[in-house]
Amino acid sequence: MNRSICMLLLLCGCEGYVTVVQPVEILGTIATADGHDGPVRLEVYQAWSGDGGLRYPMRFIDASWVSTPGDFTMSVELPVEEGEGLVLYGWQDRDGDETHCAPGVDDELSGAAVISETDVPDVVDGDLVLDSPCVGATRLFP
Amino acid sequence: MHTHGVSMVRTILPFAFLIACGPPPKGVDYRGTRLAVVDMHLHPGDWQQVPESTQGYLASRFPFPFGLRPEQVAEGVLTGEAILDQLDDAAVSAAILFAVYAPRTVGVATNELVLRERRADTSRLWGLASLPVDRWDESSEAALAALSEALDNPGMVGIKLAHAHMHFRMDDPAYFSIYDMAVAHDAPVYLHTGTSPFPGTRTEPEYTDPAYLEAAIATHPRVQFILGHMGYDFIDQRPGDADTAIDLAVRYDNVWLEPSALGSRGSDPTGTNLPLVLKKAKTAGVEARLIYGSDGPQSPGFAADYLERTLTALEAADYSVEEAQLILADNASSLFGIPTFKAEK
């Protein structure tokens, strides 16, 4: 009887796309190699996603702006059924155009920190050093 | 690959070929003259090598009921044989098939798959090879070696790159070794420019704006750069960076423009953007460096429909018969070193 009710509820449930996530709190510090001030674009990636021939590193999850290098906190939701691990990437916007190294600009530093390539705790420390000018996120994955 | 806002009748029309009798003679009528057509942008593939999120995206845009069992539709349009059927229906003489390594977005169609599907008719199909670029610092040597091996095959006539899909910056010199490979093989390089509607693509200008390609274009004058989609903004359905793409073609003789997909029913619902960018190119004096591609097969009938829309746009932008013949076929033949095709009466 209970099984029948369960089946009925399953049939009559109201369900579309379901995304299973792990909320993660990132507490960290951003530093630049030359100590320059200025807003930092902080991006969060899963280290790996996909299977077989479709497996790839650096799955983009979320991004936000941090007003200046130093301590930061960021909350993200990692879709755990679609990837694993956690990588931070950031770049500093020195000319205020919200674009990383527009043509003619070659001094906006970027950097990445691999927090984990597998399981991620609910609260993580993530220290990020920006020391590579004009390098995109995927190329900084080791 | 958008299909929103399309009326029922206009959607059904492309499927009329299903009840038509035999393929039409190769070629199209343009201003009273028969012209041959080469479609330089078609995608073979394997549905299982498309990420789930993109499978859902594609399925949601297939006409009902195709979206219910999209793998059946995909199998029916993505093989070499199916692409030949589409070419026949569109009266297109030949086509270039693209390899793609974009597991984040549209998936993977390997060089080997392209060469395999090309075997459906090697006198009408050629391929552009590609390569994976993830973990480039440690994998570039192997990736470039595999690309070189693919380009050694006479069926592979160029290289395909899509920075927004493959997530690498257009201006990062670390990847310029790909253009060096193009020089070594005398292979034109096709580059996706502009944004893309597919989930997972990068939308920032360093991945989409052709201005970021200038360093590569300027330092590789022997490479023929084909700016795919002419910088079109597929998200907001507007010309986007088309002016930048045209400006590069004005300033660099090794830049070609390919207006595929941007004029489709889904991406240009009002039908104004394709004529607009074609007019801009003509006004800028680079009309002879346009090259036709559709970005099909997408769904049954797309190749024919896009060709029809392109002819209408060429007419609206006042292209001459000679210019149209260059764009529709002859530029592809000379650029890729494939035979010259003639229209059938």
Add this chain to the structure above:
Amino acid sequence: MATWLLLTLAAAAADFQDQDKQGHPTRAVLLGGSGEAHWNAGASVGSPWTTVTVQRGLRGGWTPLAEVQAASFARWQPAVGVGKRWIDRRWRLTGEGTVGWTLQGDPIPFRGPAAELRVKGGRAVGRFAPYLHLGMRSSRTEDRVETVSGDILREEARWETTLTGALGTGFLLTDRVGIDIGLDLPWVHMPNPSIPGMHIGVQTGWGRNQ
């Protein structure tokens, strides 16, 4: 021979215009509204739609019904409802309302309640019963984000509106059995485009015949 055939068909046509025959299962299912105390059932197969319907006539032209529609056997639409014959002379016009569910799996998952209003119209032309169905269906589901432990973080409603339609003709084979052929013209999940379908069906009935 030809004269005999014409006379036979004419006699049959006249026979099927009789009031008693207006309650024929084919007319009941395709034009809507079963005769009082009649049970009628219809089934159709086609591409992409397959449908099974059961209905029973009550006094005053009211007709409770249950149906299951399936598209490519990948989208299921079970429902119960009621119809009411508004006009029932040579022309018949029936209104129907149903409530049920829309069930669809990957890659476009959709599971949720649905409601549909439609009208069925047509007339008896000898043994033929040409018909037209027009309606509107709305379904709702919930997309959600949840934690590994099942806590729901966010839910967002997703609606799907469909204009339904069909056009065809029934043909009365015997007093209790008929068939039909028709075009299915639903515009599923507007404004996404839809391709028309076709079906063939069979209808039957039993119960008090008046």
